[in-house]
Amino acid sequence: MSASRTVLVVEDDPVINQAVADRLEAEGYAVVRAWDGPGAVAAEAEHHPDLVLLDVMLPGYDGHEVCRRIQAARPVPVLMLTARADEADVLVGLGVGADDYLTKPFRMRELVARIAALLRRVDRAAELAARQPERALELGDLRIDGPAHRVWRGGEEVRLTPTEFDLLLCLAATPGAVVSRDRLLAEVWGWDGGTGTRTVDSHVKGLRAKVGADLVRTVHGVGYALEVPA
Incomplete structure (x- = not known):
């Protein structure tokens, strides 16, 4: 490579x-x-x-x-x-x-x-973007346009970094389900072995600050889940 x-x-x-x-x-x-x-x-x-x-x-x-x-x-x-x-x-x-x-x-x-x-x-x-539906994904007041790399919350566009967007896409693939830090590292960063969990936590904090703290639920000792907003 x-x-x-x-x-x-x-x-x-x-x-x-x-x-x-x-x-x-x-x-x-x-x-x-x-x-x-x-x-x-x-x-x-x-x-x-x-x-x-x-x-x-x-x-x-x-x-x-x-x-x-x-x-x-x-x-x-x-x-x-x-x-x-x-x-x-x-x-x-x-x-x-x-x-x-x-x-x-x-x-x-x-x-x-x-x-x-x-x-x-x-x-x-x-690869992750290619697996997303061609039409925008809508979860409550959250709208994710995978091909265009754009996100809206409550009608307002949210500016995410590329990594934050990929992290959100990964969580949105299974709304409500807990995704482990190890899986996030493998899916978003391509890391194996479970090292780098602090990187995940730091990016989740950045994501929460932009889309709303209510959107990403922490399951202590396991990982994170995307809550479907009202």
Whole structure:
């Protein structure tokens, strides 16, 4: 899979930037590099990478602003690198369109695994959308248009990130039924082995903030269920 995929590495630390680029090239990826916010946006526009590895703290403007700008231009999976595991900081990143995050310091093997998983998620999302009915799905006052990637709640359109949309689609496939975190990781992210449940929880929080806390029910120790709204 990696031979045909391009990764944009955005990191202002030259040592980390070089080390990551060397490892990804050894794994068979094509690598484009940038060291600041404006350079990252320009590189993405020029090279159209399959994935962006994006540090939060950058000169020019930070990773959140870079993510916001590139996602406004076209949807692309983004793995953010952060020096803090603070939940509020993570939610900001997810809110501007990041798909996942990795806390520094990280192991190269985990970084490579996360990148591969995100690229699998893109492929899985296409499969998931293809299984949706051609007409919009309506559950109470919730309306989901799978092919158009649009959602409405109570007649008002809700802007979701690509991952939030895929998560909602997965839950909506079986309304009222509990979907385990492991299954969500496999269906939405393409991850196996049950690691990464915090990623699911963070995205669910972002989804709830946009569509309404009443829509997604937590079953502690198991997973989540989509409640059919009135």
